[in-house]
Amino acid sequence: MDRTLFRTLNQRPPVAATQAEQETGTSATVFVTPGRQQYHPSSVKGWVKHDVSATAQATYNVGSMTDNGSADWSTNWDVDFSSANYSAWMGFTYTAGNFNRMIAARGQTAATLQVATFSTGGADEGNVGAIFIGASGDQ
Amino acid sequence: MIRSIVCSRPDGGVSVLHPTEYAYARTKGGGLNLPYPRQMCIDNMVKNGKRPGFAKRWVDTAISGGMTDAEFYEAIIEKDMPKNYSAPELVSCLPDRWFRNAWKRSHNGGPIYIDLARAKTVQAQRIDRFLEGKMLNKAESLLAELDDSWADIVPLIQQIKRARSLEELRTIWPKGH
Numbered sequence: 642m643d644r645t646l647f648r649t650l651n652q653r654p655p656v657a658a659t660q661a662e663q664e665t666g667t668s669a670t671v672f673v674t675p676g677r678q679q680y681h682p683s684s685v686k687g688w689v690k691h692d693v694s695a696t697a698q699a700t701y702n703v704g705s706m707t708d709n710g711s712a713d714w715s716t717n718w719d720v721d722f723s724s725a726n727y728s729a730w731m732g733f734t735y736t737a738g739n740f741n742r743m744i745a746a747r748g749q750t751a752a753t754l755q756v757a758t759f760s761t762g763g764a765d766e767g768n769v770g771a772i773f774i775g776a777s778g779d780q
Numbered sequence: 781m782i783r784s785i786v787c788s789r790p791d792g793g794v795s796v797l798h799p800t801e802y803a804y805a806r807t808k809g810g811g812l813n814l815p816y817p818r819q820m821c822i823d824n825m826v827k828n829g830k831r832p833g834f835a836k837r838w839v840d841t842a843i844s845g846g847m848t849d850a851e852f853y854e855a856i857i858e859k860d861m862p863k864n865y866s867a868p869e870l871v872s873c874l875p876d877r878w879f880r881n882a883w884k885r886s887h888n889g890g891p892i893y894i895d896l897a898r899a900k901t902v903q904a905q906r907i908d909r910f911l912e913g914k915m916l917n918k919a920e921s922l923l924a925e926l927d928d929s930w931a932d933i934v935p936l937i938q939q940i941k942r943a944r945s946l947e948e949l950r951t952i953w954p955k956g957h
Contacts, residue, residue, distance in 0.1 A: 660816075676813050686815075689800075694877060697800045704803040705860045708796040711880040711902075717860035719803050720815060720842070721828050751828045753860070762909050766877075780815035780824075 686727070687718050688775040693766045707753075712766035715748070715755045716774050722751045727778025731756050734770035742769060783872055785857060786885065786892060787865040794883040794892050795865060796874060799856045807852050810845030818843065834858050879903075 658671040663680040678684060687702035695708035695715075707715035731744050741760050748755035754776060758769050782804055785797040806812045814821050818839055825835035838855060841847050847855065857868045867889030875883065875892055882898035885891070936952060943949040 679813070680815060691798075694874070695796065695798050697798065697802075700800045700802045702802070703800050705797050705799045705856050707860065708798065708880075710793060710795075710883075711877070715860075717797075719800075719806070720812070720821065721824055723824055751824075760909060760912075762905060762912060765909060767906075767909065 682779070683777065685775050685777055686722065686780055687716070688773075689716055690771050690773055691716075692771060693769055698771070709755070710764070712758045712764040712769070713747075713755070714757070714772065715753050716776075717753050718751075718776075720780055722776070723779045724751050725749050727776055729754050729774065729776040731772065731774050733758060733772045736768045736770045738768050742767075744772070781872075783853070783870045784874065785853065785861070785868050786871050786874070787857075787861055787868045788885045788887050788889065790864050792884050792887075792895075793881070794885045795861075796871075797856060797860055797868075799852070803856065804852060806845065807841045807847040807855065808845050810841060810843050812842035814839065814842060830859065 656671050657674045658668060658677055660677055660680050662668050662671055663673065663677045664682065666681050666683070673681075679686065685701070687700075689697050689700040689703045689706065691697045691706050691714065693712070695706040697703060697706050702719045703716055704719040705717045707717060709715060727749075729746060729749070731746065733742070733744050735742065742758050742765060743760075744756060744758045746754060747757050754774060756772070756774060757764050758766055758772070760767070782799050782801065785799070787795050787797065789795055816824070821839045821842075822832070822835045825838065826832050830838070834855070838859060841855075853870060861868055866887050867885070869889055875894065879894045879899045879902050882895045882902050883892050884895045884898070885893070939952045940949065943952060
């Protein structure tokens, strides 16, 4: 907005949110810049799309993936969370056959999230295509 | 092309680390916006079990980059390989995944081989799942046969909706049953 107009209205020019303001997430007078957007509590801190061999197709804040065995993978965060108390969500594409698989987290630390897909017979990656992981929380 | 890292687990199995393009790019070129001031990020990593020297190096490359390929793989191994795993080794190709849970490797390293006894279990489980799927298909076809019976339910539901007394309601029942 034109500075002259602000002077006319006797207002301060808009100010970028500090990291602390973005983390607090309550100010309605400062604006968000791209470099600080991710500090808001609601923002996604890391995500990945990978296949059953744990090869990542696209990531954000993921240092590496671990293939622990059939239907068992770990996402190793690049910048860790501050503790294991963060939220994560997961899903997968199903390629064929009866849809009788589920996905679940089977381990979580500040640095790693381990997930697995199952059928009634146990760990099962059959007909699983891509796996999607996302996480939010305090880093 | 980024290479994978195989390592031996205490149970004789094999885990494979796949470093990401994201980590590779930022350890080369830096430019990462850290979530907290540098020292807090280092302290956080140390709190989570990393060596202080390594944590400092990892965080600093997030800002300024500068790792060689060899340093990058060493850093990924130190950061993401569990401490009780052994013999990390860079590889370019891996065996077919059909018998993935039968993969074995010496604690001292070397090639991945497939353990026959474990492979038999893997195959038996695979057949078990296949037959289970067949049974589900059978169950679905049985349900399809029952569909005709479901056709009788629609008028019954309408009758139930229209019923004006308990006595009338109790008389609503499938024909012939």
